[in-house]
Amino acid sequence: MASENDDMGLEMSSITILNKYSNTSESDPFFSSGWDPIVSQSESLGGSSIASHYHLVMENQGISGTSHVSQYQSNPSFVELVPKLTGFDGGNLSQIPGPFSLPQCNQIANSNERGSKNSLRSLDEHRISETLVGTSPNGKIRKRSPESDSPFRSCKNGNEEPGMDLSSEGCDGLREQAGKKPKTEQNLSANSRGKQAAKQDKDSSQSGEAPKENYIHVRARRGQATNSHSLAERLRREKISERMRLLQELVPGCNKITGKAVMLDEIINYVQSLQQQVEFLSMKLATVNPELNLDLDRILSKDILHPQSAAVLGFGPGTNPSHTFSPSTFTGTISGFPNTNPGFPPLPQTVLENEVQNLFQMGFYPGSTMDGFGLDGIH
Amino acid sequence: MDLQNMNPSSLKSRFATRFLRALTKINAQKPISSSSSREIFQRYRRIKVAADKSMAYSVRSRRSWSRATLWRLRTRSPRSRLATLARRSSVKTRTTRAASHGATVVDRKSHGKENKEDGGVEAEELRELVPGGEAMDLCNLLDETAHYIKCLTTQVQVMRTIANLYSLH
Numbered sequence: 001m002a003s004e005n006d007d008m009g010l011e012m013s014s015i016t017i018l019n020k021y022s023n024t025s026e027s028d029p030f031f032s033s034g035w036d037p038i039v040s041q042s043e044s045l046g047g048s049s050i051a052s053h054y055h056l057v058m059e060n061q062g063i064s065g066t067s068h069v070s071q072y073q074s075n076p077s078f079v080e081l082v083p084k085l086t087g088f089d090g091g092n093l094s095q096i097p098g099p100f101s102l103p104q105c106n107q108i109a110n111s112n113e114r115g116s117k118n119s120l121r122s123l124d125e126h127r128i129s130e131t132l133v134g135t136s137p138n139g140k141i142r143k144r145s146p147e148s149d150s151p152f153r154s155c156k157n158g159n160e161e162p163g164m165d166l167s168s169e170g171c172d173g174l175r176e177q178a179g180k181k182p183k184t185e186q187n188l189s190a191n192s193r194g195k196q197a198a199k200q201d202k203d204s205s206q207s208g209e210a211p212k213e214n215y216i217h218v219r220a221r222r223g224q225a226t227n228s229h230s231l232a233e234r235l236r237r238e239k240i241s242e243r244m245r246l247l248q249e250l251v252p253g254c255n256k257i258t259g260k261a262v263m264l265d266e267i268i269n270y271v272q273s274l275q276q277q278v279e280f281l282s283m284k285l286a287t288v289n290p291e292l293n294l295d296l297d298r299i300l301s302k303d304i305l306h307p308q309s310a311a312v313l314g315f316g317p318g319t320n321p322s323h324t325f326s327p328s329t330f331t332g333t334i335s336g337f338p339n340t341n342p343g344f345p346p347l348p349q350t351v352l353e354n355e356v357q358n359l360f361q362m363g364f365y366p367g368s369t370m371d372g373f374g375l376d377g378i379h
Numbered sequence: 380m381d382l383q384n385m386n387p388s389s390l391k392s393r394f395a396t397r398f399l400r401a402l403t404k405i406n407a408q409k410p411i412s413s414s415s416s417r418e419i420f421q422r423y424r425r426i427k428v429a430a431d432k433s434m435a436y437s438v439r440s441r442r443s444w445s446r447a448t449l450w451r452l453r454t455r456s457p458r459s460r461l462a463t464l465a466r467r468s469s470v471k472t473r474t475t476r477a478a479s480h481g482a483t484v485v486d487r488k489s490h491g492k493e494n495k496e497d498g499g500v501e502a503e504e505l506r507e508l509v510p511g512g513e514a515m516d517l518c519n520l521l522d523e524t525a526h527y528i529k530c531l532t533t534q535v536q537v538m539r540t541i542a543n544l545y546s547l548h
Contacts, residue, residue, distance in 0.1 A: 243521035264501035
């Protein structure tokens with residue numbers, strides 16, 4: 001027992017067992033108040049048979065525990081701990097204290113084998129429906145993002161991943177003795193297996209291995225903690241960084257910015273400037289007098305959608321030095337709006353043709369103007 | 380960009396047609412040339428509401444921010460009593476926002492929800508900018524922001540072109 005405990009200790013150093021079931025009532029008899037029922041059960045069972053390979057099963061977002069449970073049934077010599085994640089609210093999930101969990105892992109396993117299977121199974125199913133990985137609280141529960149889960153993989157039996165070294169090594173005991181159980185996801189700690197560490201990188205490159213299930217399988221990268229917390233955090237962070245990259249492309253002039261806070265500032269400024277522009281334009285539309293009334297709808301929609309044809313509307317090239325309707329003024333007129341406002345209604349139809357072109361170009365290729373505007377507004 | 384223009388069901392064309400219809404309706408109500416400044420202001424408000432509404436309708440309910448905008452527009456107006464009642468009884472946090480989603484400059488330090496560490500102070504500010512953003516976590520907030528930015532740019536483009544056309548004729 002002592003040797004087994006030592007073995008466990010070695011492998012438990014980087015493993016955290018999470019067993020906080022806060023939601024389900026079925027979990028309460030199983031995991032309530034510090035493992036008491038487990039202790040009592042295990043003592044009655046008399047000793048545990050813990051394999052030298054200590055498998056930690058970390059379920060991330062609802063990995064089906066049924067297979068685990070069935071594995072327990074057929075494989076009494078393996079201890080599988082099932083830490084579960086309650087949810088990713090800020091990533092501050094409570095941790096089961098280490099020493100407390102160590103001597104009772106075997107007991108958990110044994111008790112897993114015995115009576116509480118049903119509760120575990122239903123618990124897992126409930127867990128599946130509850131845990132979220134950084135998803136919105138508005139009900140989007142099963143969110144698959146295989147493109148961002150490069151380190152994710154699932155250790156599946158037999159049919160799905162024939163070339164898995166992990167299965168050959170780590171899952172060996174489990175798999176062979178448990179038979180070919182489909183849908184067994186495992187997240188083995190990288191640190192606890194030196195042999196597998198080398199294969200971690202290769203395995204981590206297998207991405208998107210959750211084609212059938214709608215949840216994400218997480219694999220711990222080499223040298224990284226396999227806390228369920230840290231995994232969840234990593235997941236979340238990766239998603240957030242991916243979205244920040246997308247936003248970086250949307251917001252002009254943010255290519256050089258690295259850093260979440262600065263990027264968020266830029267985004268905020270940009271959104272504010274866009275909203276201000278909408279207000280400014282609506283004010284402008286309120287004051288402008290549309291003199292052309294006949295079939296306005298058709299003409300305008302045609303012109304908006306086909307800017308090139310609008311330029312042929314026959315504006316005579318003329319000079320009007322009095323009007324201030326120039327591109328620079330137009331783009332930077334948030335502050336100068338009251339100045340340009342009175343200039344709009346009395347605009348005659350003599351406009352410089354190049355200015356017309358500029359305006360239409362501005363209307364449809366706002367990249368340059370937006371930069372100018374943004375720069376004016378921000379800096 | 381040209382492809383987008385040609386696509387009859389693109390966001391731009393949808394918004395353009397809707398907004399134009401609303402705009403002509405607004406303009407038909409009163410002649411602009413003889414309006415006082417107060418009437419101009421009223422018209423400005425109506426146009427702005429029409430712009431937001433047309434954009435939100437063009438996006439339908441596919442996005443959270445559009446749903447939030449539509450909801451806000453629906454409950455804001457003439458039935459103020461019902462609206463306030465709805466606001467009080469509603470659980471949604473976005474109902475407490477009296478200000479529109481316009482650019483009110485918010486004091487950044489006034490919302491320091493550091494306990495959640497969900498992007499920090501800036502995320503709070505972004506939440507205020509994007510309609511319906513208060514109830515979202517950072518991941519979805521960024522998603523919504525991206526789409527919102529895209530729609531805002533479309534809105535600005537179309538409105539600018541319309542304004543140019545109006546003023547040039």
